[in-house]
Amino acid sequence: MSEPLLQVEQLQTHFWTPDGINRAVDGISFHVGAGETVAIVGESGCGKSVTAMSMLRLIPEPPGKIAGSIKFQGKDLLKLSEKEMRAIRGNEISMIFQEPMTSLNPVLNVARQIGETLRLHQGLSARQAEDKAIEMLTLVGIPEPARRVREYPHQLSGGMRQRVMIAIALACNPKLLIADEPTTALDVTIQAQILDLMRDLKHRVGAAIVLITHDLGVVAEVAERVIVMYAGKKVEEAQVGALFRTPRHPYTQGLLGSVPKLGSSLTGTETRLAEIPGLVPSLKRKIDGCVFASRCAYATDLCRKLAPALEEKAPGHVAACHYAMKEAIAA
Amino acid sequence: MDTATISERNAAHIAMDRNAGNVAVAPPMPDILPPVRPRGGFLGYLRRNPTIAIGGGLVLAMVCVAIFAPFLFTRDPTALAPALRTREPSAQFWFGSDMLGRDVYSRVLYGTRVSLTVGFSVAILASVIGLTIGLVSGFIRVADTIIMRCMDGLMSIPPILLAIALMALTRGSVQNVIIAITIAEIPRVSRLVRGVVLSLREQPYVDAAVASGTRTPRIIIRHILPNTLAPLTVQATYICASAMITEAILSFIGAGTPPIIPSWGNIMAEGRALWQVKPYIVFFPAIFLSITVLAVNLLGDGLRDSLDPRMAKRV
Amino acid sequence: MSRPVLEVMDLKKHFPIHGGFFGGVTAKVYAVDGISFSIDKGETLSLVGESGCGKSTVGKAILRLFGLTDGQVVLDGTRIDDMPAGTLRPLRRRIQVVFQDPYSSLNPRMRVRDILAEPIRNFGLAKNKAELEERVALLMDKVRLPRDAVGRWPHEFSGGQRQRIGIARALAAEPDIIICDEAVSALDVSVKAQIVNLLQDLQKELGLAMLFISHDLAIVEHMTHRVAVMYLGKIVEVATKRDLFSAPKHPYTEALLSAVPVPMPGAARERIILKGDVPSPINPPKGCRFHTRCGYAFDRCRVDEPVLKITDAGHWAACHLHDRPAAENPMAGAKGADLIAAH
Numbered sequence: 006m007s008e009p010l011l012q013v014e015q016l017q018t019h020f021w022t023p024d025g026i027n028r029a030v031d032g033i034s035f036h037v038g039a040g041e042t043v044a045i046v047g048e049s050g051c052g053k054s055v056t057a058m059s060m061l062r063l064i065p066e067p068p069g070k071i072a073g074s075i076k077f078q079g080k081d082l083l084k085l086s087e088k089e090m091r092a093i094r095g096n097e098i099s100m101i102f103q104e105p106m107t108s109l110n111p112v113l114n115v116a117r118q119i120g121e122t123l124r125l126h127q128g129l130s131a132r133q134a135e136d137k138a139i140e141m142l143t144l145v146g147i148p149e150p151a152r153r154v155r156e157y158p159h160q161l162s163g164g165m166r167q168r169v170m171i172a173i174a175l176a177c178n179p180k181l182l183i184a185d186e187p188t189t190a191l192d193v194t195i196q197a198q199i200l201d202l203m204r205d206l207k208h209r210v211g212a213a214i215v216l217i218t219h220d221l222g223v224v225a226e227v228a229e230r231v232i233v234m235y236a237g238k239k240v241e242e243a244q245v246g247a248l249f250r251t252p253r254h255p256y257t258q259g260l261l262g263s264v265p266k267l268g269s270s271l272t273g274t275e276t277r278l279a280e281i282p283g284l285v286p287s288l289k290r291k292i293d294g295c296v297f298a299s300r301c302a303y304a305t306d307l308c309r310k311l312a313p314a315l316e317e318k319a320p321g322h323v324a325a326c327h328y329a330m331k332e333a334i335a336a
Numbered sequence: 337m338d339t340a341t342i343s344e345r346n347a348a349h350i351a352m353d354r355n356a357g358n359v360a361v362a363p364p365m366p367d368i369l370p371p372v373r374p375r376g377g378f379l380g381y382l383r384r385n386p387t388i389a390i391g392g393g394l395v396l397a398m399v400c401v402a403i404f405a406p407f408l409f410t411r412d413p414t415a416l417a418p419a420l421r422t423r424e425p426s427a428q429f430w431f432g433s434d435m436l437g438r439d440v441y442s443r444v445l446y447g448t449r450v451s452l453t454v455g456f457s458v459a460i461l462a463s464v465i466g467l468t469i470g471l472v473s474g475f476i477r478v479a480d481t482i483i484m485r486c487m488d489g490l491m492s493i494p495p496i497l498l499a500i501a502l503m504a505l506t507r508g509s510v511q512n513v514i515i516a517i518t519i520a521e522i523p524r525v526s527r528l529v530r531g532v533v534l535s536l537r538e539q540p541y542v543d544a545a546v547a548s549g550t551r552t553p554r555i556i557i558r559h560i561l562p563n564t565l566a567p568l569t570v571q572a573t574y575i576c577a578s579a580m581i582t583e584a585i586l587s588f589i590g591a592g593t594p595p596i597i598p599s600w601g602n603i604m605a606e607g608r609a610l611w612q613v614k615p616y617i618v619f620f621p622a623i624f625l626s627i628t629v630l631a632v633n634l635l636g637d638g639l640r641d642s643l644d645p646r647m648a649k650r651v
Numbered sequence: 652m653s654r655p656v657l658e659v660m661d662l663k664k665h666f667p668i669h670g671g672f673f674g675g676v677t678a679k680v681y682a683v684d685g686i687s688f689s690i691d692k693g694e695t696l697s698l699v700g701e702s703g704c705g706k707s708t709v710g711k712a713i714l715r716l717f718g719l720t721d722g723q724v725v726l727d728g729t730r731i732d733d734m735p736a737g738t739l740r741p742l743r744r745r746i747q748v749v750f751q752d753p754y755s756s757l758n759p760r761m762r763v764r765d766i767l768a769e770p771i772r773n774f775g776l777a778k779n780k781a782e783l784e785e786r787v788a789l790l791m792d793k794v795r796l797p798r799d800a801v802g803r804w805p806h807e808f809s810g811g812q813r814q815r816i817g818i819a820r821a822l823a824a825e826p827d828i829i830i831c832d833e834a835v836s837a838l839d840v841s842v843k844a845q846i847v848n849l850l851q852d853l854q855k856e857l858g859l860a861m862l863f864i865s866h867d868l869a870i871v872e873h874m875t876h877r878v879a880v881m882y883l884g885k886i887v888e889v890a891t892k893r894d895l896f897s898a899p900k901h902p903y904t905e906a907l908l909s910a911v912p913v914p915m916p917g918a919a920r921e922r923i924i925l926k927g928d929v930p931s932p933i934n935p936p937k938g939c940r941f942h943t944r945c946g947y948a949f950d951r952c953r954v955d956e957p958v959l960k961i962t963d964a965g966h967w968a969a970c971h972l973h974d975r976p977a978a979e980n981p982m983a984g985a986k987g988a989d990l991i992a993a994h
Contacts, residue, residue, distance in 0.1 A: 019369045023384045026372055032365040048839040072368040162928040192701035193866065194925045197910035201924050219840060222869075222912030245916040251349060258346040263844030265873035267911050268991040270893050278848055278873065281841035284809050303350055307359065314360035318349075327359060330351040540750040541758040544817070547714050548770035548824055549743045558769075562760035 008079060009036040010213050011060075011181060016073040018052070018059045025289035029055040031237040032073075037181065042207065042214040044228035044245075046221065046260075050285055052237040053217045057185050060215070061100055062090050077181070096126040099174040103186035105166035109158040115142070116154040119173050126177050141172035144209075146202055164195035171202065175210055185217045200226055221264055225249060233257050236296040237288055239315065243322040253324040256281070256297045295326070303328055385642045391634030398628050402448040410442035413598045422614050431620040434606055443598040444620050450510060450599035451580045451628060457514045458579035459572040462521040467568060469522065470529025471556060474537065484530070487523040495520035499582055503591045513592045517579045528571050532564045566643040573636030577629045584625055600625045654728055655689035656827050656860045657713070657746070662686050662722035664705070664712050668933070681932050682708040684884035685722070690828065695854065695861040697871040699907070700881035703929055706864045709881075710830045713862070714748055715739060727827070744774045747821035751833035753813035757805040763816055764801040767791075770824040790819040794849060811842035818849065828860040835870060847874065868911050872896055880904045883932055883940040886959060890966040898985035900968035902945045905982070909990040918992035939971065947972060947981050 018030040030052040037043050045053045058064050059071050062082060075082040077098065082090065094100075099122075102108040109118060119141055120134030129137060135154065142150035145168040158166055167187065174182055187203070188196040204227060207214065216228055224231055224245065231248045233241040233256065241254040252258045262279030283300040286292055295313050298304040305327075313325045319332040382389040401408065409430075417437030425432045431440035469487075473480045490498070495517075502516035536542060542559050550558070586592025587601025588608075595602050600621035607617025663685050670677035683705040690696045698706045711717060713724055715731065724732040731742055747770075750756040757766060767787045770776075777783035788798045794815040805813055814834065821829050831850065835843045847870060854861055865871050871878060878895045880888045880903065888901040899905045909923040925944045930936050936943050942952040949971070957969040970982060977983045 015365075017365060017368055019367075021369055021372060023372070023380075026367070026369050028365075032362075048841060070368050072366075164928055192929070193868070193910045194701060194906060195928065196912070197922075197924050200912065201922075220912065221840070221914040225914045225916040225918070226912045228916075249914060249916050252346060253349050255350065258349075260840055261914065262346070263841045264914055265847070265869045266915075267869040267872060267908070267913050268896060268988065270872055271897050271988055271991075277851075278844040280845045280848060282845075284811070303352065305352075311359060312362040312364070314362040316360050325362065326350075328350050328352055330349050540752060540756040543711070543714070543716050544748060544750065544756060544820060545758075545769065546716060547743055547746070547748050548820065549740050549773035550769060551740075551773075558761065558765075559758050563758070 008076075010039045010041075010078060011037040011215075012074075012076040013056075013060070014074045014076070016056065016059060016071070016075060018055050018064055018069060018071050021068040021070075022289065028237050028288050028291070030059060031288075033234070033237075033239050034073075035232055035239065035242065037213050037215055039180065040207075040211050040213055041230065042216060042228050043230045043232065044216040044218060044224040045232045045234055046218055046224050047234035048219055048260075048285065050236075050288070051234040052288075053219075053234050054185055056234070057100070057183050057215065057217045060183060061094055061098060092126070095122045095174075095179075096177045097179055098181045098183065099177065099179040101167075101170050101174050101182065101184040101187045103189050105163065105170045105190070106158065108170060109166060111158050114155055114157050115161075115169055118158075118169065119154075119176050122173060123176050137176065138172070141176050142169070144175070144206070145169070145172045146198075147172075163191055164198060167191060167195075167199055168202065171199075171206070175206065175212070178210070179212050181215065182212045183215045183217070186219070187216070188223060189218070189220065196223075203227060221249075221261065233260070236286055236292070238296050238325065240297065240326070241322075241324040242315075243319075247319070247322050251319075251322075253318050253322065253329040254297075254326050255301045255303055255329075257324075259300075381642075385638050387634050388638030388642060391631050391636070391638055394627060394631030395635055398448055398452060398631065401445055402452050405442075405445045405449065408445055410445050411439050413438060413442040413446040414596070415439075422610065422617075424614075425616055432614070432616045434603070434617050435610060440603065440617055440620055443603050444600070444624055446598045447600045447603060447621060448624065448628075450593055450597060451583060451625065453510065454514055454517065454583040455576040455580040455628075455632065458517045458521060459576035461514065461518045462525050462575050462579075463568055463572045465518070466522050466525025467529050467564065469526035470564075471533060471560070473526060473530045474533025474560075475552070475556065480530070483526070487526055490520075490523045491527075495578075496582060496585060499586060500589070500591050503586060508592060508594045510593055510597065513583055513586060516586075517582050520582070521575050521579065525568070525571060525575065528567060529564055532567055533560055536560050536563050570636050570640040570643065573632050573639060577632040577636070580625065580629055580632070653692065655691050656727055657862070658687075658689040658723075658725040659709070659713065660687045660723040660725070662709065662712060662724065663720040664708050664717070665720045678933050681884050681935055683712065684935070686879075686881070686884075686886045687722075688879055688886065688889065690860045690862060692827070692860055693854070693858045694877065695863050695875045697863040697865060697875040697878045698881055699865055699868060699871050699878060701866060701907075701929060703883075703932060704881040705884040705932070706866075706881050707832055710748065710832045710862065710864050713830060714746060715743075741774065744770070744824045745827045746830065747824050747826040747828075748830045748832060749814070749817050749821050749834040751837050753810045753817060753837060756817050757813055759805055761805075762801070763791075763803055763805070766805075766816060767801070767819055767823050770820060774824055776823075776825065786823070790823055793822060793853065794819045809842075810838055811845055814838060814842075814846050815849065818846075818853070822853065822857070826859065828862065830862045830864065832864045833866070834863075836865065836867060843870070850874070868907060869913075880907065883929065883935050885940060885969065887941065887970070888966075888968045889959065890963075890968075894963065894966045895987075896991070897987040898963075898966075899987055899990070900962045900966060900973065900982050901941075901970050902947050902972075902982060903941050904968075905986075905990060906944075908987060911991065913992055915992060920992035921986065921989045923990070939969075 014034050016030055016033045020027040020029055033056055047053045060075055064071055071083060116135045116138045119138035123129045123134045123137055138154050139150045142153055147153050147168050188199050218224060228245050231245050232239055235256050241257045252261055259279060259281040265278060281300055286299055294310050295308040298308040307327055313327045315323045315325045317323050318329050420433050420437040421435050423429050423433040429439055431444060434440055469483060473483045498520040499516040506512045545555055545559050583592055584601035587599045588605045592601055593599040603621040604618050611618045662683055664683040666680040666682055667676040668678040698709060700706045712719055719732050723730055731739055764787055767790050768783055771783055771786055777786055787801055791798045796815050835846050838846060863874050872892060875892050877891050879886045882903050888904045899908060906923045906925045909921060927944055930943055938954045939952040939957050942948040951971050957971050959967045959969045962968050962973050972980045972982045
């Protein structure tokens with residue numbers, strides 16, 4: 006098997022705070038193949054956004070500290086100099102953020118925002134950069150690109166801004182696109198437009214996507230493989246179909262059960278939502294045993310004492326639970 | 337399919353009869369940062385906010401100097417000794433003596449009293465009056481238009497000129513200096529408070545209080561006022577610092593504290609003629625003024641960061 | 652039939668935009684532009700729509716957090732929109748609110764006990780201090796928070812716990828109706844389920860009427876009896892939950908349903924992706940407000956504004972398509988299940 010595009014091994018991102026070390030990400034390993042869409046899901050504070058930021062080394066050190074390895078096309082990003090890293094950011098790996106208004110510079114017009122990365126990474130002239138900017142706007146489906154390219158962020162609607170963000174991210178033909186909650190701040194109908202655009206662009210551009218989200222609906226619509234995070238750890242990973250059909254980790258089961266399903270009134274499945282009792286544990290104290298034990302209905306003394314390892318429970322389906330059943334895996 | 341079957345289906349993937357023999361245990365993750373020993377209490381607070389510790393410590397030291405000036409090896413700061421004029425700093429005159437033979441060390445220490453009195457009084461008076469005006473302005477729309485135009489007018493005059501003009505109308509005294517600087521500082525406070533009040537009025541908890549039948553006076557006292565105190569405290573420290581500088585300037589140009597009272601501005605004004613030959617007469621009060629203002633500003637910055645963590649993160 | 656707890660008739664709220672040197676009114680935001688609905692005792696009516704459609708303004712207008720531009724609000728037969736503040740105050744007890752943001756909806760400088768005691772004191776619901784304490788303790792039980800937490804400050808609680816405190820404050824006044832303004836939208840998935848269940852339990856237990864304002868159709872479907880869909884300050888469709896989700900009669904509702912991502916990978920569903928953005932409420936389109944994005948719009952839609960008309964029993968929609976013969980009306984069938992992949 007060839008080497009995947011991105012291989013993250015034992016990634017740890019800790020933060021120094023006056024009242025303890027925050028172990029925001031504590032030993033995550035995963036890989037992303039070329040052209041693949043991998044979703045990282047979890048609730049706020051599970052470390053999914055910190056994982057994304059760590060991949061681009063956007064964590065301020067100090068107070069943060071990253072350990073482990075992030076191999077991108079064979080190079081360990083954590084060993085690169087800041088200058089080498091800058092050549093990768095926005096070029097080979099680019100990122101889309103949740104809030105398009107604050108991630109766009111309010112005093113630059115769209116042409117400049119898109120052109121900036123192109124001129125920096127590809128050495129295009131101002132003229133070429135603007136032509137390319139118009140081309141990118143056409144790609145992301147903005148009507149009248151020649152006029153829009155001269156506009157400033159405040160003149161654009163929320164959906165438009167997110168399209169511009171995507172255009173900036175794709176301008177240098179990145180191999181990997183990290184999308185951190187790209188549709189969370191948008192309305193449903195606009196979200197549908199952006200998800201549609203992302204699916205469409207994926208076929209045309211062929212970049213691998215790491216999608217960070219809390220919305221299981223969005224995951225189901227765009228992801229191929231899913232990583233479920235809880236309290237800084239990966240608790241389950243599977244192909245999207247397998248994960249939604251047979252969730253194996255009690256947390257994933259709880260998460261799926263707590264989402265109301267659209268159409269429940271039609272299929273007669275209107276019942277009480279499944280709750281996950283309790284609260285996410287503080288990451289500032291070291292947790293012995295399974296991170297989910299404090300909220301898990303199945304937890305035993307074993308879970309509270311010993312942290313379960315990630316085990317392959319079915320082909321391509323790993324979960325970190327002592328009691329999740331193993332299916333016979335054909336050799 | 338209903339939830340029961342879903343949870344049954346899920347539970348089918350959980351096998352509770354695992355024998356302990358083949359437990360796969362995740363290797364523990366190493367610590368990559370040195371451990372932090374969280375400290376509680378007042379000392380812990382100071383450790384987390386070093387600017388408050390330094391600024392507050394210096395301000396406290398200055399307050400002690402002002403209170404205990406007579407016991408800090410000073411002599412009468414107004415006692416003339418024509419025979420001992422303009423002596424260099426020595427064991428007898430720690431900071432030297434001025435052109436009338438007065439001990440600069442004693443005068444500087446006693447001068448602390450004037451500066452701190454003016455600084456603290458202006459800070460308190462301007463905050464209280466500014467808070468009242470700001471609250472009225474933030475709650476009564478008609479009053480707002482009138483008050484804010486008046487404040488705009490006041491703010492268009494540089495505060496130092498306004499203070500000089502007000503001092504020209506009255507007789508020089510510490511009390512009048514305080515009044516003049518307070519008037520000049522009020523617009524800044526009331527603008528701040530008004531802004532805070534207007535944004536607090538939009539807060540959902542204020543809406544919720546209205547919906548639960550709370551009367552306006554109570555809303556102001558319970559919901560608005562306590563939440564304006566943090567930004568107001570920070571503003572008050574800046575006003576305190578700026579009032580001390582303004583006092584020194586007024587005294588320096590002879591429009592402030594009467595020359596009979598030793599204040600840093602007065603000492604510098606008197607040493608001005610000799611500053612090229614006897615720089616220490618100006619130097620020591622200037623140093624004291626700078627350190628005090630710096631200390632108050634540090635305290636203000638520290639308070640701002642600690643009271644408004646969002647602001648601190650942004651910087 | 653008993654009269655509804657709350658009736659809203661032709662409610663309008665226009666916000667003036669001040670501009671120019673003298674601060675004159677230069678334009679108006681037509682936030683809510685003539686909407687009517689009613690809620691019965693024990694019933695949940697949901698108001699759904701995207702941001703800027705005016706749904707939150709409706710909630711605040713009913714609470715009289717600002718005056719109305721036009722229209723009437725009738726609480727249990729008494730008109731309250733034109734009451735003087737003093738007369739209204741005791742009636743405020745009957746309508747309470749839970750806001751979206753669990754952080755800004757609690758005063759950071761008040762302990763939980765004082766937050767919960769405020770409405771009890773204001774409406775004189777406790778005779779003495781002991782009774783007040785007892786009521787506060789019971790409220791904590793109702794929202795499943797420990798009684799001894801009453802002495803703590805809001806910042807000591809998590810988002811979900813704060814939302815429980817917000818709900819307890821609303822219940823403290825013993826209301827007839829609770830307005831939930833995006834009350835679960837800011838919460839994490841698993842916490843959201845806890846709060847949704849709590850709200851449902853409380854509603855059943857106390858027989859509350861509820862106005863559930865939300866943009867999340869899946870939660871709405873789970874919570875509600877009837878749904879009103881808003882677009883640009885107007886209600887475009889009202890129906891019982893089942894009718895609305897099985898057979899949407901307005902093209903906007905149809906698009907909304909198809910736009911919600913469902914947590915079922917590979918679900919086969921009909922997808923309608925609306926073009927463009929919601930127009931500005933400062934200058935809403937003439938005719939039908941939705942015609943600029945509607946896939947079925949025809950000439951009449953651009954000039955003539957449709958009114959809410961009954962299409963089936965208890966099902967109202969504001970769309971000209973229903974004046975056409977059924978063969979030419981794409982909104983006639985029941986295709987909800989295809990849109991949301993519920994089979």
